[in-house]
Amino acid sequence: MRLSSTCSASQANTTEIRDTAQESSMTGDSPQGEPGSSRRVNREWWLHVGLLCIPLLAVYLHIPPPQLSPELKTWRSSGHIFNFRDHDIFYKESVGVVGSSDVVLLLHGFPTSSYDWCKIWDSLTQRFNRVIALDFLGFGFSDKPRPHRYSIFEQASLVEALVAQLGLSGQRINILSHDYGDTVALELLYRSDRNRTGHITINSLCLSNGGIFPETHYPRFIQTLLKDSGFISPLLTRLMNFQFFSRGIRDVFGPYTQPTEADFWDMWTGVRFNDGNLVMDSILQYINQRMKHRDRWVGALTSTSIPLHMIYGPLDPVNPHPQFIQLYSKLVQRSTISVLDEHISHYPQLEDPTGFINAYLSFINSF
Numbered sequence: 566m567r568l569s570s571t572c573s574a575s576q577a578n579t580t581e582i583r584d585t586a587q588e589s590s591m592t593g594d595s596p597q598g599e600p601g602s603s604r605r606v607n608r609e610w611w612l613h614v615g616l617l618c619i620p621l622l623a624v625y626l627h628i629p630p631p632q633l634s635p636e637l638k639t640w641r642s643s644g645h646i647f648n649f650r651d652h653d654i655f656y657k658e659s660v661g662v663v664g665s666s667d668v669v670l671l672l673h674g675f676p677t678s679s680y681d682w683c684k685i686w687d688s689l690t691q692r693f694n695r696v697i698a699l700d701f702l703g704f705g706f707s708d709k710p711r712p713h714r715y716s717i718f719e720q721a722s723l724v725e726a727l728v729a730q731l732g733l734s735g736q737r738i739n740i741l742s743h744d745y746g747d748t749v750a751l752e753l754l755y756r757s758d759r760n761r762t763g764h765i766t767i768n769s770l771c772l773s774n775g776g777i778f779p780e781t782h783y784p785r786f787i788q789t790l791l792k793d794s795g796f797i798s799p800l801l802t803r804l805m806n807f808q809f810f811s812r813g814i815r816d817v818f819g820p821y822t823q824p825t826e827a828d829f830w831d832m833w834t835g836v837r838f839n840d841g842n843l844v845m846d847s848i849l850q851y852i853n854q855r856m857k858h859r860d861r862w863v864g865a866l867t868s869t870s871i872p873l874h875m876i877y878g879p880l881d882p883v884n885p886h887p888q889f890i891q892l893y894s895k896l897v898q899r900s901t902i903s904v905l906d907e908h909i910s911h912y913p914q915l916e917d918p919t920g921f922i923n924a925y926l927s928f929i930n931s932f
Contacts, residue, residue, distance in 0.1 A: 630837035631807075637831055640680055641706055647730050649723050655679070655706035656699035656727055661690030667929075668736055670765075671698035672724070674744025674775070674912075676845060678705025678835045681743065684918035685925075692926055693739070699727055701749070703848050709839045715848045717858075721752040725763050737768035741925060743914060747775025748855055748862060755865035769872040769932070771925055774881050774911050777863065778896075779856045781889045783882065787813055791846040792853065798846035805842050807833050819880045819908045822916035866897055873900035874928040876921055878909035901928060 633641065644657040657679055669689055673681045679698035682689075689696045700707040701720050728734060742750040750772065756764040776782030784792075787809075791798050811829040818824060824832070836842055855862070866873070875893055879886035890904065903924035905917050914921045 630840075631830060631834045633834060633838075634827065634831055636683075637680065637834060640683065644679075644706065647727060649702070649726050652702055652708040652710060654699060654702065654708070654723060654727065656697065658698075658731070659686065659690050659696045661693050661696055663694075665692075665694040666736075667693045667739065667768075668695045668697065668733060669693045669739045669741055670724070670728070671696070672740065672742035672746025672749050673698070673701070673704070674746055675848065675851070676704070676836055676841075677832055680705065680831065680835060681912070681914060685914055685922045688918075688922045688926075692929065695733075697727075697731065699724070701745070703841065703844050705835045705841075706838060709841045709844050711840075711844050711847065713844065713847060715844070715850065717748050717752050717851055717854050720749045721756065722763075724749065724753060725756075725765055728765050729763065734763075735766070737766050739769045739771075739929065740765075740767055741771045741773075742775065743773045744775045744911070745851060747772045747777050748851060751777065751862040751865050754869055754871070755861060757871075758865060758869050767871050769874070769929065770869075771874040771876060771928060773876040773913055773921075774878055774884055776852070776855060776884055777866065778884075778889065778892055779859055781892050782852075782855070782884060784852055785813055785816070785883070788849055788852065792849035794846075799843070802843050802845050805845075810836065817881070817883060817911035819878070819910040819916055821908050822910065824915070828915075863896065870899075872928070872932050873897060874925070875900055875902045876913055876924050877902065877904050878911060878913040878916060879904055879907055880910040883911050901931075903928070 640657065641655070644655050646653045646655060648654070669692075671679065671682045671689075673679050678700045682698050686696065686698075702723055703709045703713070703715050728736075728738065740750050740753065750770055753765055754767060754770060755761075757767045776784070791801055794801065807830070810833050814829065814832060815823060836845075875890075875897075877884075877886075877890055877893075879890070881889070890902065893900070894902065905913055905920050905924070909917045909920070
């Protein structure tokens with residue numbers, strides 16, 4: 566009887582415990598009530614964080630672009646606009662030395678604009694009769710359509726249209742280019758050497774620190790991420806801000822030639838103008854185009870008979886020394902080369918304007 570009573574009590578206790586556990590599972594609580602409550606608190610905390618982030622993100626995505634600095638205002642006001650395929654394109658032109666008919670056309674790099682040439686502009690006007698620079702489609706003060714399939718071929722056609730607009734179709738043009746502009750210049754060179762309709766007659770070509778050889782080109786991580794991330798890329802472009810941008814640009818300048826805070830803001834303002842940050846992923850497809858059309862563009866460089874020159878900042882992490890310059894010397898044997906001081910990096914015209922202009926004028930005056 567005692568054993569039977571004990572077993573009955575044990576069964577009753579077991580049933581009670583089971584019922585309690587079932588009830589707890591239904592309510593989301595443990596028998597003690599602590600883990601379930603903790604989970605509920607955590608869920609509620611994350612929910613509050615999420616709800617708070619939504620308006621903050623909305624505010625961030627609608628932050629207006631920075632105001633133009635006095636320097637950018639002056640640059641813009643001294644320029645002009647012409648229409649290319651229903652898009653407004655900014656360009657700047659100065660008439661320089663009297664008695665010369667020489668023309669120089671300046672092609673800027675990614676992700677900046679014609680303002681990259683501001684430090685050597687006056688020096689160029691003392692040598693050339695006409696100095697011309699433009700903002701490519703998607704850059705600077707030019708239109709930045711989206712969605713749009715940006716291409717090197719379209720940018721080359723844009724340059725040809727500008728030259729025709731300025732009445733220079735019959736003029737021999739000296740081209741000075743940098744980075745992205747180098748590849749546009751090589752497409753122009755290809756068309757010129759083959760007498761394509763509407764081509765520019767190139768008198769000379771000077772390149773500088775551009776990834777013209779895919780095998781020696783090392784794009785920055787963010788560039789690779791933006792160009793290859795598919796549907797995520799538009800989100801990344803929207804999340805880009807000044808701090809992130811300036812950190813990336815800082816890495817491609819030498820340690821002793823860093824831009825000032827005002828310089829960084831001018832670069833970022835040019836990107837943000839007309840929401841240019843939202844088209845960076847589309848423009849960056851030029852890296853893939855370089856690989857696809859390598860034979861066309863490198864072939865034009867190695868086969869041309871026009872005078873060629875390369876001005877190179879050897880600290881460049883994008884086109885590193887000595888791999889880049891060794892390959893250039895091997896493939897482009899007719900070209901002359903100016904390697905600047907060892908502390909000069911990817912933007913030689915901004916980091917060492919005196920060394921850059923001296924190297925360029927020495928080349929121009931040699932033929």
